[in-house]
Amino acid sequence: MVGANLKAETMAMMESRTAVEAEMDAIIARLSRPGGAGLQGNLVDSEGFPRADLDITAVRADRQRLSVLRNDHKELTSSIERNIYILHSGGFTKDSTLPQKPEVEDVRRSQRVGAIATPSGTHNRGLEGPSPMDEDAGHASVPFAVFDEVTEGSPGALDGILLGDQLTKFGSVEGGENVLQHLAQESQLNEGSGLNVVVLRRGEPIHLVVTPRRWAGRGLLGCHIQPL
Secondary structure (H helix, E strand, C coil): CHHHHHHHHHHHHHHHHHHHHHHHHHHHHHHHCCCCCCCCCCCECCCCCECCCCCHHHHHHHHHHHHHHHHHHHHHHHHHHHHHHHHHHCCCCCCCCCCCCCCHHHHHHHHHHHCCECCCCCECCCCCCCCCCHHHCCCCCCCCEEEEEECCCCHHHHCCCCCCCEEEEECCECCCCCHHHHHHHHHHHCCCCCEEEEEEECCEEEEEEECCCCCCCCCCCCEEEEEC
């Protein structure tokens, strides 16, 4: 029951975050239109008087609201990430009511366990069965991002991505600085082509082939990714 309530709470927060993003987009569009004040543009003319071509009160209200929404978005994203860790860890950590990110040694231990041969001589490689990419068998699975929103019917969902999956490899991207920018570039450069993707799901490495493509929704995957 607790898990069901937590999932419902998480879904509600995701809906709230989507509404926040929509309002932010609308404000940014108003402020950034041709001849507008911009997000940080000057509101006075060269002589120091309020610009006559702007509704100064409305511009200040929009900028203030945008600042509040950005803080709300950050808090919602943090709460969503926390709940996802709880849901996928099966409980709370021993030292805190908040889940902790997986340690490198824990991840490696999970991989060693997953690679132990069974009595039949096969290898346990996760829920998806044997990997089609033997060359990635020794891949160091240290997660660098998590899928904290996966839209039903999106390309990512159809290709096997689940809520809470932790990214360890997305095509040529395996972490590093500006990871969101690199992930977006990787998707755009490979639109319509299958990408080798490795995720951790309940501690087990899962190999997927994900094809970024256009669909009725936003983006090429229909997923929201949060760096770890």
